[in-house]
Amino acid sequence: ISFLCDACGAKGDQAPYVCLQCDFMVHRGCTALPRVIHINRHDHRVSYTYPLGRPGEWKCGVCWEDIDWSCGAYLCSTCPNYALHSGCATRYHVWDRIELYGVPEEVEDTEPFKVNQDGTIAHFLHHGADLSLNKDGIALEKGILCGACVRPIGSHTFYSCSYTSFVLHETCANLPKKKRHFLSPKPLSLRYPNVSYVRSNI
Ligand SMILES: [Zn+2]
Ligand SMILES: [Zn+2]
Ligand SMILES: [Zn+2]
Ligand SMILES: [Zn+2]
Ligand SMILES: [Zn+2]
Structure with missing residues (x-):
């Protein structure tokens, strides 16, 4: 089946994870997105936020494409307009594979x-x-x-x-x-x- 992943906003065509009650469908890979990460092109941490929630023009800080605000995305807590597609934020050369949730932020x-x-x-x-x-x-x-x-x-x-x-x-x-x-x-x-x-x- 073809679906739009609620976690990352990208299309999927392989068996999604589904919650029928809330009409929620996600990629398999998107069920384990890290919550707080540091990416290589931004000085602050970004956290996974679902849904992005604030309507408006959102551009991804990695690929510069639009982000659908009804889907999940990574947001910077310091910069009000900095957001990233989940897929872009967790790409191999962008994220260092370290989950920072619960790790105190050292300046x-x-x-x-x-x-x-x-x-x-x-x-x-x-x-x-x-x-x-x-x-x-x-x-x-x-x-x-x-x-x-x-x-x-x-x-x-x-x-x-x-x-x-x-x-x-x-x-x-x-x-x-x-x-x-x-x-x-x-x-x-x-x-x-x-x-x-x-x-x-x-
Ligand atoms: Zn996804
Ligand atoms: Zn549900
Ligand atoms: Zn010099
Ligand atoms: Zn992107
Ligand atoms: Zn920032």
């Missing part, structure tokens, strides 16, 4: 530095001493390299340590510690020197 620490009262910063790339911003437009000699990207500081604004020769471009200092990328189900961590984001196991 991911992506801030690369904390600002001190005196305006200096404590940067995660340089432990132990604070860095201060130099805006005077002094050009540093070629041999002085940024501790993150390993390129000369030149005439860019930069942070420097008053105890060591450690310097950072202002732009490099602002790079987040972790980033989510749609090519990876896990957040990427900033690796230095060279400034690239890599998969980590944490």
Whole structure:
């Protein structure tokens, strides 16, 4: 039989799971949808909500197609208009296969530095001493390299340590510690020197 799955909104043609009393039909695979998950292209968790319920124009954050609000979908609790088809949210390269229901949400620490009262910063790339911003437009000699990207500081604004020769471009200092990328189900961590984001196991 052909049916419209109430859980994910997609068509089905194989034996559905049915509740005759409430006229409810779902794919076999949709009976075990995870309740709370983190996907690789959004910073917040999304939770399965049935039905989506709020009439309106809903576009899926993965495939950008419409979502039928009478069916189930994944919703972000922080962003009012972020929704995902159940099928898209639980795709292999989108979801990391971890059910987060009941797992307390830890706010991911992506801030690369904390600002001190005196305006200096404590940067995660340089432990132990604070860095201060130099805006005077002094050009540093070629041999002085940024501790993150390993390129000369030149005439860019930069942070420097008053105890060591450690310097950072202002732009490099602002790079987040972790980033989510749609090519990876896990957040990427900033690796230095060279400034690239890599998969980590944490
Ligand atoms: Zn389904
Ligand atoms: Zn029922
Ligand atoms: Zn979709
Ligand atoms: Zn969100
Ligand atoms: Zn740099």
